[in-house]
Amino acid sequence: MSIVFDGISYGYGMNPKELVIDNLNMTIPKTGLTALLGSNGSGKSTIGKLMAGIIKPTAGDVLIDGLNTKEISLGEVGQKVGYMFQDPEKQIFAPTVEEELSFALRINGYREDIIEKKVLKALSDFELLNERTKFPFYLSRGEKQRLVLASILINRPKFLILDEPTTALDIKRKQALLNILKTLLDDGIGMLIISHDKSFVTKYANRIIELKKGEESSYAV
Numbered sequence: 001m002s003i004v005f006d007g008i009s010y011g012y013g014m015n016p017k018e019l020v021i022d023n024l025n026m027t028i029p030k031t032g033l034t035a036l037l038g039s040n041g042s043g044k045s046t047i048g049k050l051m052a053g054i055i056k057p058t059a060g061d062v063l064i065d066g067l068n069t070k071e072i073s074l075g076e077v078g079q080k081v082g083y084m085f086q087d088p089e090k091q092i093f094a095p096t097v098e099e100e101l102s103f104a105l106r107i108n109g110y111r112e113d114i115i116e117k118k119v120l121k122a123l124s125d126f127e128l129l130n131e132r133t134k135f136p137f138y139l140s141r142g143e144k145q146r147l148v149l150a151s152i153l154i155n156r157p158k159f160l161i162l163d164e165p166t167t168a169l170d171i172k173r174k175q176a177l178l179n180i181l182k183t184l185l186d187d188g189i190g191m192l193i194i195s196h197d198k199s200f201v202t203k204y205a206n207r208i209i210e211l212k213k214g215e216e217s218s219y220a221v
């Protein structure tokens with residue numbers, strides 16, 4: 001079980017000389033924590049989006065458990081890989097916290113009593129019980145982030161990509177997030193964390209990938 005980048009190139013523009021990722025080959029194990037580090041603009045978020053199937057490679061293939069992201073739907077990728085954007089606000093759509101949590105379950109046809117149970121557990125696990133009926137826009141940044149994480153995890157993906165999860169979190173909130181991630185890792189959920197915050201990610205990372213202009217050098221820790 002792994003996520004494989006097989007000869008991946010990606011460019012946002014039409015000019016082939018302006019590739020952000022140029023013939024990248026790497027395998028990311030489906031368990032443990034992989035940290036993806038690199039300077040601004042080196043292509044970290046682009047790699048995250050390629051892994052989550054949000055964008056498709058210009059050349060090469062991204063294989064998730066052997067399935068090519070070009071050949072499966074975004075929904076199918078989403079059942080395997082959850083992706084938390086750099087800015088959590090960009091992925092909150094529902095008018096209340098509980099509807100944000102139940103949205104995907106309803107689409108996937110779960111019974112109402114099961115949805116109720118799952119939503120209650122998520123609210124409790126992520127300390128959002130008091131926010132249940134609130135308009136998500138008014139939540140604090142930390143609460144928004146917990147809501148997004150809870151909404152992703154309620155669909156039970158096997159792998160999680162977190163893009164700069166510690167931006168704007170204070171030390172207490174960073175520790176709270178680390179505790180959540182540690183529990184997920186112990187439950188066997190694999191993770192890729194994109195970050196500038198080396199001290200945060202290296203705390204639990206099994207493997208570090210450093211990106212330099214779309215080339216990777218990786219080492220185990």
Ligand SMILES: Nc1ncnc2c1ncn2[C@@H]1O[C@H](COP(=O)(O)OP(=O)(O)OP(=O)(O)O)[C@@H](O)[C@H]1O
Nearest residue numbers: 012013020038039040041042043044045046047194
């Ligand atoms: N939607 C887009 N359209 C055009 N160019 C883009 C787009 N998104 C990213 N880029 C460019 O692609 C390059 C890589 O961006 P990416 O966001 O993947 O880097 P990053 O390593 O995550 O950067 P940061 O650490 O600043 O978040 C940058 O030069 C960026 O300007």
